[in-house]
Amino acid sequence: MAATMNVVLLLSVVFPALVFGSDVCSSPDVQYEVYTTPETVLSSETIFIIQFKLNCKNGAKNLNLYAEINGKTIVATKSVESNTYQISISDEHKNLPAGSYPVRLFDEDGYAVLRKAQRSGEDTSNIKVLKTITLQHKGLWTGxxxxxxxxxxxxxxxxxxxxxxxxxxxxxx
Known part of the structure; x- marks a missing residue:
């Protein structure tokens, strides 16, 4: 009787995880557009906005995505359109100078590994990313x-x- 209870308990925990588990995106393809603050005259902070569409070879949709840029982790906001996401970051002008910024995208599993590595103080550069977007910031016009x-x-x-x-x-x- 106890063995059947254990099996029922195990199935009630494992089955929903298998059925409702997160999709995995294979061979991700990302098309993106980038906006960066062009001048300091009308803004007090530099802003980066990346809007992108994720296409997976296996057709995975509505994934929860996370981004890591400049050492900060950000949740990618889902759009109403299928597989369209947006990431935005803002900081003082001196903290986001002109240059190239790699934006690493993670799915839920990759994000969990990233957070674990960050908590334990490990190097995060070798963690598997879903895709990396390179953001080019031309700098700010000061007037x-x-x-x-x-x-x-x-x-x-x-x-x-x-x-x-x-x-x-x-x-x-």
Whole structure:
């Protein structure tokens, strides 16, 4: 009787995990678009937004994905569209300078291994990733060296001086 109870208990725990377990994406293909903050004049932080579509060879859909960028782990937000995700990160301008940033994508299993390695202080560079996206940030435009108001005031003073000098020459002749 106890043996059948153990089998029933084991099946009630294992069966749902087998039926509702997470899909695994084989041969992932990622098409992505990237937005980065172009200037510092209108923003207080640098922002990276990556929107991507994941296509799996085995047809796996609606996976829970995670990203690791610049040492930070982020949950990828699912879109209403099938297999479309978005990742966004923001930080101070000095912490996200111009350059190339690898964005490592993980499924649930890879993310669990990543978190375990981070907690134990192990190197995370050899953990299997679903896909790596390379984000190119061109840097930030800080604005013109000379403000347009200063240029306009300088031109106005120059025009006034030339007119005043020409008037002086006309009055002496």
């Amino acid at each position: 013109p060296y000379v403000q347009s108001e200063f240029v306009a005031a300088g031109v106005a003073v120059l025009v006034w001086y030339l007119a005043y000098a020409a008037r002086g020459k006309l009055q002496t002749n």
